[in-house]
Amino acid sequence: MNISGSDLIFAFSAIGAGIAVLGGFGTGIGQGIAASKACESVGRQPEAESSILRMLIIGCALAETTGIYGLIVALILMLVHPFS
Amino acid sequence: MGISTVKTIFHIGPIPISNTIIWTWVIFGILTLVLLLLSRNLKLKPTGKAQLICEYLVDSVRSLVKTTMGEDKGYFGGYFFTIAGFLILSNLSGFLFLGIVRPPTADLVTTLTLGIFTFLMCQGFAIKTKGIGGYLKTFLDPFPFMLPLNIISEMSTPVSLAFRLFGNIFGGMVITGLIYSMIAGNIYTTAFIFLMSVILNILIYTGKFKKVLDNKIMKFIGIILMFPSLFAAFGHAYFDVFAGVLQTFIFCMLSMVFVSQAMTD
Numbered sequence: 001m002n003i004s005g006s007d008l009i010f011a012f013s014a015i016g017a018g019i020a021v022l023g024g025f026g027t028g029i030g031q032g033i034a035a036s037k038a039c040e041s042v043g044r045q046p047e048a049e050s051s052i053l054r055m056l057i058i059g060c061a062l063a064e065t066t067g068i069y070g071l072i073v074a075l076i077l078m079l080v081h082p083f084s
Numbered sequence: 085m086g087i088s089t090v091k092t093i094f095h096i097g098p099i100p101i102s103n104t105i106i107w108t109w110v111i112f113g114i115l116t117l118v119l120l121l122l123s124r125n126l127k128l129k130p131t132g133k134a135q136l137i138c139e140y141l142v143d144s145v146r147s148l149v150k151t152t153m154g155e156d157k158g159y160f161g162g163y164f165f166t167i168a169g170f171l172i173l174s175n176l177s178g179f180l181f182l183g184i185v186r187p188p189t190a191d192l193v194t195t196l197t198l199g200i201f202t203f204l205m206c207q208g209f210a211i212k213t214k215g216i217g218g219y220l221k222t223f224l225d226p227f228p229f230m231l232p233l234n235i236i237s238e239m240s241t242p243v244s245l246a247f248r249l250f251g252n253i254f255g256g257m258v259i260t261g262l263i264y265s266m267i268a269g270n271i272y273t274t275a276f277i278f279l280m281s282v283i284l285n286i287l288i289y290t291g292k293f294k295k296v297l298d299n300k301i302m303k304f305i306g307i308i309l310m311f312p313s314l315f316a317a318f319g320h321a322y323f324d325v326f327a328g329v330l331q332t333f334i335f336c337m338l339s340m341v342f343v344s345q346a347m348t349d
Contacts, residue, residue: 010135042265054152054337057330057333057334057337058337058338058341061248061337061338062338063335064248065244065247067253067278068247068248068252068255069251071246071251072208072250072251075254075255075258078306079258
């Protein structure tokens with residue numbers, strides 16, 4: 001079987017994309033913490049539900065950023081082939 | 085895969101015009117046309133439904149702006165109404181035309197432009213409310229040697245806004261494309277399967293061509309053909325409708341928060 005240099009580059013780009021997407025791990029933990037705290041505060045103060053929901057959505061969006069960066073790195077590695 | 089790419093269609097002078105730019109202008113046209121039709125012959129006491137819809141949309145955006153930015157900043161409602169309308173139409177356009185037209189927000193050009201709008205608004209309104217001296221003083225805020233960190237944190241605002249929107253929409257587009265390639269190879273086969281299954285099921289339930297369609301084999305084929313399109317429908321419903329509307333809301337909310345933060349402290 002003949003393996004050329006560009007094949008190796010493609011294979012390692014795919015592995016790198018898989019590692020880059022692991023950044024979603026921290027995002028998941030952060031969003032879970034935010035959602036659990038939001039549930040607690042709605043249970044404690046049900047009349048503030050709408051403003052808590054808004055805060056939760058903004059917080060989840062901010063926590064999502066690092067995961068999105070990982071996703072973009074993975075997509076660039078897979079679709080653009082910057083190293084070949 | 086059934087993913088459309090950004091490609092240059094033609095040039096105007098030295099400027100290349102890509103397919104996302106053309107679709108951006110189509111969305112501008114649709115938005116302008118719909119809002120012009122809704123706001124025809126406005127009256128003080130509205131009689132038609134169009135003016136009521138119009139007033140409801142404008143009022144809800146303005147009340148959202150007021151609750152987020154403060155009671156005295158309702159005049160930002162127009163800007164955020166425009167941004168929200170453009171973003172919602174462009175995010176939902178991936179739902180309609182995957183593989184044919186690329187949604188404008190799946191191109192970094194569009195999202196980075198909107199992020200830079202927010203950045204310029206932050207700087208401009210900060211200068212307007214604090215004066216040029218007060219504005220420059222905020223960069224030296226806790227200690228003077230924090231200046232590079234403050235500049236970096238200001239510059240990261242448009243980048244993070246742009247990449248959040250772009251990553252969500254483009255990631256959803258790629259995953260929907262993977263679903264398509266998993267079930268049928270490409271978008272045209274999928275569309276064919278979907279149309280065939282819809283036609284077959286309509287024929288079965290309306291009862292036309294009863295002789296051909298009443299046997300169990302044809303019914304079985306109709307139900308089997310429905311499964312691939314169910315997968316695709318789930319992908320579109322989650323990544324285009326749900327994530328698209330949510331990202332529109334989040335982009336507008338974060339822009340409001342950044343601008344009002346720059347104006348107050």
